[in-house]
Amino acid sequence: MTITASREQQILTSVPTDLLINGVWRPAQSGSTFAVIDPATGDELAQVADGTPADGIAALDAADAAAADWAATAPRKRGEILRRAFDLAIEHQEDLAVLMTIEMGKSLPEARGEVTYGAEFLRWFSEEAVRISGRYGRNPEGTGTAIVSHRPVGPCLLITPWNFPLAMATRKIAPALAAGCTVVLKPAELTPLTSLFLGSLLLEAGVPDGVVNIVTTTDSSGVGSALMADPRLRKVSFTGSTPVGKVLLKQAADNVLRTSMELGGNAPFLVFDDADIEAAVAGAMLAKFRNIGEACTAANRFFVHASVANEFASRLTAKVRELGVGRGTDDGVSIGPLINAAAVEKNAELVDDATSRGATIVTGGSAIDGPGTFFAPTVLTGIQPGTRLLREEIFGPVAAITTFETEDEGVRLANDTEFGLVSYAFTRDLARGHRLVDSLRSGMLGLNTGVVSNAAAPFGGVKSSGLGREGGLEGIHEYLDTTYTLIPAS
Incomplete structure (x- = not known):
């Protein structure tokens, strides 16, 4: 069924166009915006807040302030919030599909398929949130008891591409939240509308203020560099080209950040x-x-x-x-x-x-x-x-x-x-x-x-195609640190 222009406009008016920082939609500090263009027509779809490095730091301030409480939130509660987000994504499948189609270009049937796929990460990791396990047992020498446990890495920067605006966001946000991490999402400037609408659904699902922050920008390098230079950031997850991924890996080395890189393919x-x-x-x-x-x-x-x-x-x-x-x-x-x-x-x-x-x-x-x-x-x-x-x-x-x-x-x-x-x-x-x-x-x-x-399988490559895995049992461990404790035998 062809989507009418009035229906498209109705959907567009429901999309926030400001930055999401600490649970509040607010304009960029500079007051600047940028245009989102329909690649099928060349027409402008919306004007979106053009975040600056200062806005990125404000988003990290919020993520850092919320980190301890979110990490301490019961896994079951984190899972229930993600499950509500899944239900809302399915409820708004047509809205999300139309947004992806008009801002990215894919056919509407394929966009609907992406909603199904992207929403599944919310459901999958809602279930994995309560399955973060560890180990307990005597060491081989019999001199003590070893405990292996996992805890969230801390605030994360998630950088997503334009080609799968929903699925690439949920594939990163869902495991991060399930693990107890807070995030700053930087969507691609070519397709920010889907991510902004997703942000509104996550708030509706009950994600606490500061746990998910979204910074749209035309200055990806400036915002990313400012965040990665801040020692409060503990992880970066990037999907995009191999050349950009290599730059981010070099920047991540300065603060020894955990990295997940899903890069180019051939x-x-x-x-x-x-x-x-x-x-x-x-x-x-x-x-x-x-x-x-x-x-x-x-x-x-x-x-x-x-x-x-x-x-x-x-x-x-x-x-x-x-x-x-x-x-x-x-x-x-x-x-x-x-x-x-x-x-x-x-x-x-x-x-x-x-x-x-x-x-x-x-x-x-x-x-x-x-x-x-x-x-x-x-x-x-x-x-x-x-x-x-x-x-x-x-x-x-x-x-x-x-x-x-x-x-x-x-x-x-x-x-x-x-x-x-x-x-x-x-x-x-x-x-x-x-x-x-x-x-x-x-x-x-x-x-x-x-x-x-x-969503139930580990996605990722080798060689210049990247590091780490997204989805599956492996996906949540990209957002967890491992702690070993030894208790001597009495």
């Missing part, structure tokens, strides 16, 4: 000669074109066995040509706009580089005239070694296909990258599948599936 998608091609194509459509290809988990490099490459490319192209392109709130749209003009330019440059080296455009391959920042869903074949598409994260609806002959060659090509977030592989050979678990160097593997993300 996911390989392997199709072996024995694969179910229909299933592989379906998986490819999800792994590549979900979220307009603007996902760190998006399949970047398609390595297809030479014996099935033509069939795979033909079937994939047929599916790609069926994708509807347009504003995400319109009926029948699967591919919305890229986030901005720079993203369109990058995709065009990558395609041009590939064709200059001998690749063939099977479908798409160019920007679509505006208004809006659209790029046609694209399939390329004959990708040659050295092509930028094989080295760089695409972040767009471009599928680049090359071939391989043997399992060893396919694995070598898949691992030939500095990144290691996720890999995808399609094969009916169970033994090969088990070998791939060990041979593919990535933090996650989708074996005969094009989607791996789940």
Whole structure:
């Protein structure tokens, strides 16, 4: 169902546009604001407070002041607040979905799916809040009793990207709150509205003043640097590009901050000669074109066995040509706009580089005239070694296909990258599948599936794709310090 302009406006007017500091919505100290733009039309959606480093410190003041009481709050109570937040997110699913669609560009069905996924972190960690455990027992020498316990790390800075405005926020906020930490959330300046609306839901759910603070800003570096230089901050969790992540890791070293880094990806998608091609194509459509290809988990490099490459490319192209392109709130749209003009330019440059080296455009391959920042869903074949598409994260609806002959060659090509977030592989050979678990160097593997993300599973990568894990049993421990106590035997 197409969302009317009046309905969009009604939702927009319900979104706070100030900073959330100590439970109060307030303007930036400078009084400045910045525009949030609809990438499908170029129209302004709202003006949002443009926080300064001083505002960031005020938010940390609030988080620090609230830290002791929140850490002492009963785990059950923390869990109940998160559960109420889950219920409110589901209740407001359509509002959140429309906000994500108009400020980021993804289709409305995909945005609804993100609400389901993002809200699940609130529910999952509401349950994990009461399961923070430790150990108790005699030491091996029999000279005493060892107690291992966990406590919250303290105030945290959470920096989220623009491509999944709700899920990336809940994936960080939920485990932090469940563990007993207070937070300062800095959402991406391109998509702040979803995070601000989430902030209002968290207050409604009963989150105490100062436990969750939100600072929107166009000065990400200035605000982040000010917070990370303050010794009261004890952790930074960042999702974004690898170059920015490396800068943050260097800054974190000065105060020895705990860090979680979910950085860039360059996911390989392997199709072996024995694969179910229909299933592989379906998986490819999800792994590549979900979220307009603007996902760190998006399949970047398609390595297809030479014996099935033509069939795979033909079937994939047929599916790609069926994708509807347009504003995400319109009926029948699967591919919305890229986030901005720079993203369109990058995709065009990558395609041009590939064709200059001998690749063939099977479908798409160019920007679509505006208004809006659209790029046609694209399939390329004959990708040659050295092509930028094989080295760089695409972040767009471009599928680049090359071939391989043997399992060893396919694995070598898949691992030939500095990144290691996720890999995808399609094969009916169970033994090969088990070998791939060990041979593919990535933090996650989708074996005969094009989607791996789940709130109950640990999300994260290796190599230049980051440090730490979000979600699953592992996610809450990113926000806990471990304490060992020895009691001598009497």
